[in-house]
Amino acid sequence: MSVTNDIIKKVKENHPSQPEFHQAVEEVMLSLEPTVKKHPEFVKANIYERIVEPDRAILFRVPWVDDKGTVHVNRGYRVQFNNAIGPYKGGLRFHPSVNLGIIKFLGFEQIFKNSLTTLPMGGGKGGCDFDPKGKSDNEVMKFCQAFMRELFRHIGPDTDVPAGDIGVGGREIGFMYGYYKKLRNEHTGVLTGKGLEWGGSLIRPEATGYGATYLAAEMLATRKMDFKGKTVAVSGAGNVAQYTIEKVNQLGGKVISVCDSSATIIDEAGIDEKKKEYIMDLKNVRRGRIKEYATKHKATCVEGKSVWDVIKEKGIKVDVALPGATQNEINGEHAEALVKNGCICVAEGANMPSTPEAVKVYQDNNVLFGPGKAANAGGVAVSGLEMSQNSLRLSWTREEVDKRLQGIMKSIHKSCLDAAEAYGKKGDYVAGANIAGFLKVANAMLAYGVV
Numbered sequence: 001m002s003v004t005n006d007i008i009k010k011v012k013e014n015h016p017s018q019p020e021f022h023q024a025v026e027e028v029m030l031s032l033e034p035t036v037k038k039h040p041e042f043v044k045a046n047i048y049e050r051i052v053e054p055d056r057a058i059l060f061r062v063p064w065v066d067d068k069g070t071v072h073v074n075r076g077y078r079v080q081f082n083n084a085i086g087p088y089k090g091g092l093r094f095h096p097s098v099n100l101g102i103i104k105f106l107g108f109e110q111i112f113k114n115s116l117t118t119l120p121m122g123g124g125k126g127g128c129d130f131d132p133k134g135k136s137d138n139e140v141m142k143f144c145q146a147f148m149r150e151l152f153r154h155i156g157p158d159t160d161v162p163a164g165d166i167g168v169g170g171r172e173i174g175f176m177y178g179y180y181k182k183l184r185n186e187h188t189g190v191l192t193g194k195g196l197e198w199g200g201s202l203i204r205p206e207a208t209g210y211g212a213t214y215l216a217a218e219m220l221a222t223r224k225m226d227f228k229g230k231t232v233a234v235s236g237a238g239n240v241a242q243y244t245i246e247k248v249n250q251l252g253g254k255v256i257s258v259c260d261s262s263a264t265i266i267d268e269a270g271i272d273e274k275k276k277e278y279i280m281d282l283k284n285v286r287r288g289r290i291k292e293y294a295t296k297h298k299a300t301c302v303e304g305k306s307v308w309d310v311i312k313e314k315g316i317k318v319d320v321a322l323p324g325a326t327q328n329e330i331n332g333e334h335a336e337a338l339v340k341n342g343c344i345c346v347a348e349g350a351n352m353p354s355t356p357e358a359v360k361v362y363q364d365n366n367v368l369f370g371p372g373k374a375a376n377a378g379g380v381a382v383s384g385l386e387m388s389q390n391s392l393r394l395s396w397t398r399e400e401v402d403k404r405l406q407g408i409m410k411s412i413h414k415s416c417l418d419a420a421e422a423y424g425k426k427g428d429y430v431a432g433a434n435i436a437g438f439l440k441v442a443n444a445m446l447a448y449g450v451v
């Protein structure tokens with residue numbers, strides 16, 4: 001049995017109830033096969049087995065009181081996966097589906113993604129099975145304070161710097177940062193995604209959506225194409241989806257879909273800037289459901305179905321797909337429908353939104369495919385730039401940060417292609433992202449000896 005297959009088998013045996021973690025490890029390990037032959041030093045130091053084991057996984061009780069005085073208990077997590085190249089860095093997810101396996105998959109992915117950005121950041125992830133939906137601002141604040149009451153002792157600007165993810169946006173970061181500051185009596189860059197007035201960076205809210213679109217543009221350019229006149233499917237209606245729509249519009253594409261966890265909207269006329277502003281107000285301020293879009297604008301609403309179900313069932317033509325909702329939203333059948341309907345490029349704004357079957361369909365059909373590690377790395381990259389600005393006690397302009405983000409996305413694109421070619425997988429962005437991300441971390445781990 002090969003080294004990497006052996007690791008996949010061990011991970012499945014040792015953690016039987018963590019399917020998302022198995023999926024992430026399997027994809028990375030299969031990609032790393034060519035590195036085994038070229039780097040006997042990594043095999044000798046058992047880097048492959050060491051990298052799938054988190055440095056530590058912290059699990060904690062989060063007790064809080066709702067507006068009616070009822071006491072609730074949620075389960076909080078922070079997985080500090082690997083700090084070989086910098087402090088642990090990765091978002092916090094608040095969603096009822098959160099469990100240890102999901103946080104480990106996200107933390108594991110984050111190691112390679114952060115390495116790809118060229119910035120000195122290790123990999124980590126955290127979250128809680130708390131559902132912010134339907135909670136008052138006061139309840140969300142109480143919960144965030146309870147969460148930080150434990151998390152604060154495990155994080156720090158040189159140790160571990162969390163950020164947002166699903167269910168954690170500006171409001172939640174504000175409540176958590178305020179409480180951290182109170183507990184520690186320190187105004188320091190311990191969270192990213194902060195408000196501009198209190199240490200945040202311009203372009204951080206936009207970064208993931210913009211970055212995914214920039215990466216897609218780079219991939220299209222390899223075939224002498226761009227976004228002009230392209231029909232684009234986006235999923236999700238949160239942070240990533242909103243700024244993906246904005247950037248696609250700026251680059252001349254037409255976005256025809258969004259969704260939330262209860263419905264999909266298809267707007268064949270295109271979601272222009274005004275409609276995007278409506279979505280931002282609906283989701284970020286009024287915290288409503290996406291189906292309201294269809295009453296306000298002339299559009300189709302399909303309840304209980306994902307964007308990819310609807311595209312498949314209605315045979316909707318799509319040139320580019322930019323999934324921005326959640327893991328495993330696109331299965332093999334969805335991918336086949338995308339190919340049949342003309343899709344030439346998929347860039348993952350979300351983390352692992354395509355199942356392994358879907359990825360195989362893209363690759364078998366020569367679809368340009370940018371995996372999440374590369375495509376959504378813009379978010380953490382600008383978080384890294386927020387950390388730099390905090391350390392420098394300076395704020396860069398919007399233009400400066402956007403220029404750096406574009407430079408980083410270009411460099412990620414090139415690193416993926418270069419690594420893929422160097423290891424015999426020309427044009428394979430999945431292998432390229434995994435190998436390029438891995439090499440830097442593996443070399444650092446090697447330098448430290450067995451620690």
Ligand code: NDP
Nearest residue numbers: 165166167208236237238239240260261325326350351379
């Ligand atoms: P948000 O919470 O802002 O938005 C998530 C959106 O996706 C919401 O509209 C939500 O619907 C929808 N959604 C969630 N789960 C499902 C589901 N099972 N089916 C359909 N829709 C669903 O999160 P983000 O936009 O920040 O994150 C989206 C994805 O991007 C995640 O995979 C995240 O890990 C990834 N990502 C985010 C980064 C960031 O900077 N924010 C960085 C890198 C990756 P509803 O409104 O009903 O909850």
